[in-house]
Amino acid sequence: SILRWTWRLTYLSALGGIAYLGYGIYVMRHPNDQPDPDPSKKTLVILGTGWGAVSLLKKLDTENYNVIVVSPRNYFLFTPLLPSCTTGTIEHRSIMEPIRNFLRHKKTAVKFYEAEATKIDYQKRVVYINDDSEIKGDISSTEVPFDMLVVGVGAENATFGIPGVREHGLFLKEVGDAQRIRKRIMDCCETATFKDQDPEEIKRLLHMVVVGGGPTGVEFAGELQDFFNEDLKKWIPDITENFHVTLVEALPNVLPMFSKQLIEYTEKTFKEETITIRTKTMVKNVTDKYIEAESAGPDGKKVLERIPYGLLVWATGNALRPVVKDLMMQIPEQKDSRRGLAVNEYLVVKGTENIWAVGDCAVANYAPTAQVAAQEGAFLARLFNQMAKTEQIEDQLKQLSVEQERAPNKAARDQVFTEIKELQKRLRRVKQMGPFEYSHQGSLAYIGSEKAVADISWLTGNLATGGTLTYFFWRSAYLSMCFSTRNRILVVMDWVKAKVFGRDVSRE
Numbered sequence: 001s002i003l004r005w006t007w008r009l010t011y012l013s014a015l016g017g018i019a020y021l022g023y024g025i026y027v028m029r030h031p032n033d034q035p036d037p038d039p040s041k042k043t044l045v046i047l048g049t050g051w052g053a054v055s056l057l058k059k060l061d062t063e064n065y066n067v068i069v070v071s072p073r074n075y076f077l078f079t080p081l082l083p084s085c086t087t088g089t090i091e092h093r094s095i096m097e098p099i100r101n102f103l104r105h106k107k108t109a110v111k112f113y114e115a116e117a118t119k120i121d122y123q124k125r126v127v128y129i130n131d132d133s134e135i136k137g138d139i140s141s142t143e144v145p146f147d148m149l150v151v152g153v154g155a156e157n158a159t160f161g162i163p164g165v166r167e168h169g170l171f172l173k174e175v176g177d178a179q180r181i182r183k184r185i186m187d188c189c190e191t192a193t194f195k196d197q198d199p200e201e202i203k204r205l206l207h208m209v210v211v212g213g214g215p216t217g218v219e220f221a222g223e224l225q226d227f228f229n230e231d232l233k234k235w236i237p238d239i240t241e242n243f244h245v246t247l248v249e250a251l252p253n254v255l256p257m258f259s260k261q262l263i264e265y266t267e268k269t270f271k272e273e274t275i276t277i278r279t280k281t282m283v284k285n286v287t288d289k290y291i292e293a294e295s296a297g298p299d300g301k302k303v304l305e306r307i308p309y310g311l312l313v314w315a316t317g318n319a320l321r322p323v324v325k326d327l328m329m330q331i332p333e334q335k336d337s338r339r340g341l342a343v344n345e346y347l348v349v350k351g352t353e354n355i356w357a358v359g360d361c362a363v364a365n366y367a368p369t370a371q372v373a374a375q376e377g378a379f380l381a382r383l384f385n386q387m388a389k390t391e392q393i394e395d396q397l398k399q400l401s402v403e404q405e406r407a408p409n410k411a412a413r414d415q416v417f418t419e420i421k422e423l424q425k426r427l428r429r430v431k432q433m434g435p436f437e438y439s440h441q442g443s444l445a446y447i448g449s450e451k452a453v454a455d456i457s458w459l460t461g462n463l464a465t466g467g468t469l470t471y472f473f474w475r476s477a478y479l480s481m482c483f484s485t486r487n488r489i490l491v492v493m494d495w496v497k498a499k500v501f502g503r504d505v506s507r508e
């Protein structure tokens, strides 16, 4: 009978789980009516729909402001799984969440404009926006006035002005980049097997070069080698001899933000996977068929070498977006800042009163990561909710002091006095909000062949771990961090699909 009861309980909890999931999906599909934004409230303009901006929007009480979001991308992108989209392990739509669906569930409606902010005039309190999409109406440029502005536009790809990078290299930041890489990998493979192709040319076409040994470069190299080992060489055996991945890094080692032990583990794993790591090698020039890289020769002298490639993925970190550069030039307090908008401990852009910055475009002494951006966004939401509450209480206090003056007798005056005391206490509590403090949860990176590395902040200190168990941890951590239940289900389905049927090798 214990067995029967266990079975019944399992059955009931499974049923409960399904009902809960079903209810969640129903709520998601049937949003409530939303009141329109109140134009008499302060206009809060948020630039971007990335980690920083969306995390702010998630926790922001939209009833308190007239909220406007501007971004050229009408979706949120879960970047940690983007490297998996370059080989088709995950389909790109599985890690995209439409911003419209998300905003539709906020308490009060939020306006969204799919546009790029081209200029911020901080003195006039206006953002100039431009519709950069294919379809344009009669009006495709206009301006949006703001009382408060949050800049969360992220960063663009750094090229350090190296000639040829933009023309011949592929980046890995956006969905379009991952799609281009996926297509280029297959194009290189198919062209390498073209009739009568020269052996040297085959070698070049199948040489996949990744520049930048940060986490983006390492994760991509790992994913690409997996794709070759698990699928490509099975379906296109002709390429087996010549397909090769090389990672080029200017510094003495890859993954500088990880501990020494994990750097060594990554380098050892890459060696086993036959990925070549070229450290202390700085790329100086890029042409359509080869890169020129400088490294120290056996005699210690610098040598410039030509490395032919078929696919070149450029992952050398972040650079400022033009709109951010332009804003920095308008504010004298920003003149010494190089890497982004200098902010104070409340994320206010130094030299301004009503502009805040989050994520990769802000310089707050933290690494430009999703983890930092998300925490900054959540902090701003709390700050703005608190500011609105403060204003509300201050208004109530003003009203009460008028009432107190007009009170007909002592008893009424005393009652208002008690209310004022109570509100003042609440105001003090609400105003007690400390500055932004980042809490580092750790760093995680996938390094290929079902292995990952993790430097995790643990109760007693730091835990550095690498291997297959860490890989399962990496998968579950990223799955739990996905934006929505829909994303989670789609990602799991993609993983299962890739495992059962293999990745799709057709070139779109």
Ligand code: FAD
Pocket: 047, 048, 049, 050, 051, 052, 053, 070, 071, 072, 073, 079, 080, 081, 082, 083, 115, 116, 117, 118, 152, 153, 154, 155, 172, 173, 174, 216, 321, 323, 358, 359, 360, 361, 368, 369, 370, 371, 372, 373, 444
């Ligand atoms: P983003 O998320 O880049 O968002 C910027 C937003 O601004 C976008 O919506 C963009 O469309 C919009 N925008 C751009 N220009 C304008 C404009 N002119 N006007 C208005 N809007 C504009 N970090 C981690 O912590 N863990 C990871 O595992 C991890 N993996 C990564 C993998 C890859 C491949 C990449 C590229 C990055 C990864 N990162 C990771 C870093 C992380 O993605 C960034 O630090 C994070 O996205 C920064 O958030 P953000 O809000 O500042 O910018």
Ligand code: NAI
Pocket: 080, 160, 162, 211, 212, 213, 214, 215, 216, 217, 219, 248, 249, 250, 251, 256, 257, 281, 282, 283, 284, 315, 316, 317, 318, 367, 368, 369, 370, 443, 444, 445, 446
């Ligand atoms: P990065 O800035 O971390 O690394 C870029 C690397 O390129 C550097 O090591 C640099 O030395 C090298 N480089 C620069 N110029 C070069 C040249 N000319 N030739 C050869 N090498 C050159 O950049 P990445 O990987 O794009 O990451 C950007 C940010 O996103 C980082 O803050 C990173 O932590 C975060 N991120 C985090 C991930 C994770 O936690 N799993 C994954 C991807 C990104």
